Amino acid sequence: MNTHRISDNIHYIGVNDRTTERFETLWPLPYGVSYNSYLVTGSDKAAIIDGVEVSHALQQIDAITEILGDRKPDYLVINHMEPDHSGAIRILRQAFPDIIIVGNAQTIAMVNGYYGVADNTLIVKDGDTLSLGEDSSLKFLLTPMVHWPETMVTYFDKEKTLFSGDAFGCFGALNGAVIDSDMDTAVYFPEMIRYYSNIVGKYGQFVQRALKKLEGVEISTICSTHGPVWRQQISKVVDLYDRLSRYEPLDNGVTIVYGSMYGNTERMAEAAAQALAEAGIKNIVVRNASKTDLSYIIADLFTHAGVIIAAPTYSDGLFPPVDAVMTAMSVRGLKNRRIAIMGSHTWAPMAIKKMSAHLEACGLEPITEPVAAKQAPSADILAKCRELAASLAATLG
Template identity: 55%
Template sequence: MNVKEFIEGIHYVGVNDRTTSRFEALWPLPSGVTYNSYIVTGTNKTALIDGVEISACEKLRDHIKTVLGDKAPDYLVINHMEPDHTGSIKVLRSFYPEMTIVGNAKTLEMVKGFYGIENNLLKVADGNIIDLGGMSLRFTLTPMVHWPETMMTYVKEKSVLFSGDAFGCFGALTGGITDSETDTEQFIPEMYRYYSNIVGKYGVFVQKALAKLSSIKLDYICPTHGPVWHDEIARVTAIYDSLSKYEAETGVVIVYGSMYGNTEEMAEVIASRLAENGIKKIRIHNASYSHLSYILSDIFRYKGLIIGAPTYSNTLFPPIEALLQAIKTREIKNRVTASFGSCTWAPQSVKRINAVLEEARLFNGDIASPQAKQAPDATAINDCKTLADAVAARLLNSSPHT
């Protein structure tokens, strides 16, 4: 049972989910995920901060009873309305009919829209405070991190921030609750993947949220997914700052599609040449086998992006088309990009890749795009090496974020 008082007056009462295979029915969860919920206890009132997914509702009630016994929480604070945190609201309200649901105006609209609840609601605005008695909840609106109603809740007396999805990650907890009692190295890659898959489009809004938080003392950050951050607050806030600025490490992601191995051969030549040029961090994805979730995570992490594909039905190989649209949706910026492709008779793939990169404002037109007709010949192989040389030179002559 994941119940722990990690700081006086504040309990973790969240749950692990090791059975759901896809987050939002899209993103793989090989190590599961948490739905984090917390109880803040004052001398006069108590508040449950965020709920859980509907299937975990009974576990949450058991955890609440462990802390409060038969007493009901006075408040349920909703920092984010996505149903992985609010699916339990109707059942919780049946357990605790006198519990007041707290949210901002957009939150309460969604409470009605999702769950039909219109009574015993408390609307809060940016900067409003609820006094629990020796513990106060101060609300900071952080819209579009990553829904329009998202907000964060701060307990000044303990310097604790309940951050919603911000600073969260995939992965179920492995016994420990806080970063000081668990191996966080398993969660850091999953923070990159969570940000790139879920939050990535909203970098400008993340920056606004970070600016709002810059003046407050933070001893604990309590997200809705993953561990509670304490020792590593500087590290995780730096990751979010960097990702939301679309900064990246010196490295190259090569993503290719290949039906019969010809485009794959070009990708291998490019990778080998990049290594000869001194690029060590090279991540290669066959788009037919690597899940989009992991490809996007690497694209957010590394500055170079090289995409290759064959022509397919006079257009682009479908997994690469899907990748390009995902890149465009997330409004990724500040990358060194290049493309390559192959065909049997209709050289359309490179045209399509470059067109979408141009729409996304990621096209580097000064780097030529190698193309192979049927199998890559000596000219195509040499052109692949030239592409790699140009990308490496651009990366190594820039001022990389590492």
């Protein structure tokens, strides 16, 4: 059984999912994902914090029974209603009919809307506490839009533990150990950038608001809903979320994203990549938007300070895979990037116009004039691609 002691009063009762191909049917899961759930026991009451996805319900119930024996859980605290954490509610209710569902007003309305469960609930407000017995209580802090409007976090004062919901979470199932100090965490950091940028990336200002709200709270353990329990590397994790939510690049590298049907636009991207390397840029990632999953390209864009986008005109519009990348950028309001664009066409140019409109939606301005190629890029056009890249490199210092 996947139970794990985190402290005297906290047990891990979450599950690993190594079967689902794509989170939210969108984002690839090469290392799987965990749906973390916790059991907090006080002298009088026991509370489950965060649930699991529906197909893992029985596993969670077995874990609860293994820890509590004849005792029954009194509360189910729902920090976040997305079904990866709430899907098992009805089954949990059947197993433990007296369990009280705890959430804020928005959460409880959603519990009813999704699962038709309206009785035996407890509505909490920002700052409310719930006693679990002598010396132990849970405190609820509302953190809207991290990642849905009802999102909140729960703080267990006695052990200075923050149950943070999706905040500080990452992709990647847990491989035996649960706490960061008991494992090699290297795989989780790229998966954290991908998780943040893909899932939460649009809500940077709300993450910042939540971080400010938590500033005075003493935290020795972070129990999020996905990935390791953080104890040893809290400052690294909080710093990463802080930087990502401020849209601050993580390095001075460049992401080149291109689309190309017959190789002509690709040659422009290659010329730019070479020029960047010659200018001393070491972190250069060149992505074919038709091949690399959008998920990884979004993570690259959140990582590097520089961006070059190159795409053909397609049916009087922008080549669709690159259009999807630029839509993902504007949806997330990507900021603070040095960016340059290149477009190609055969008879009626449209790519650059469409790319410029996407950038305008982001509030980003290209650092230099776009390069436009008609049909195959000439030596002169390729020289311009190199110049564009050199100008970009110069801004990255």
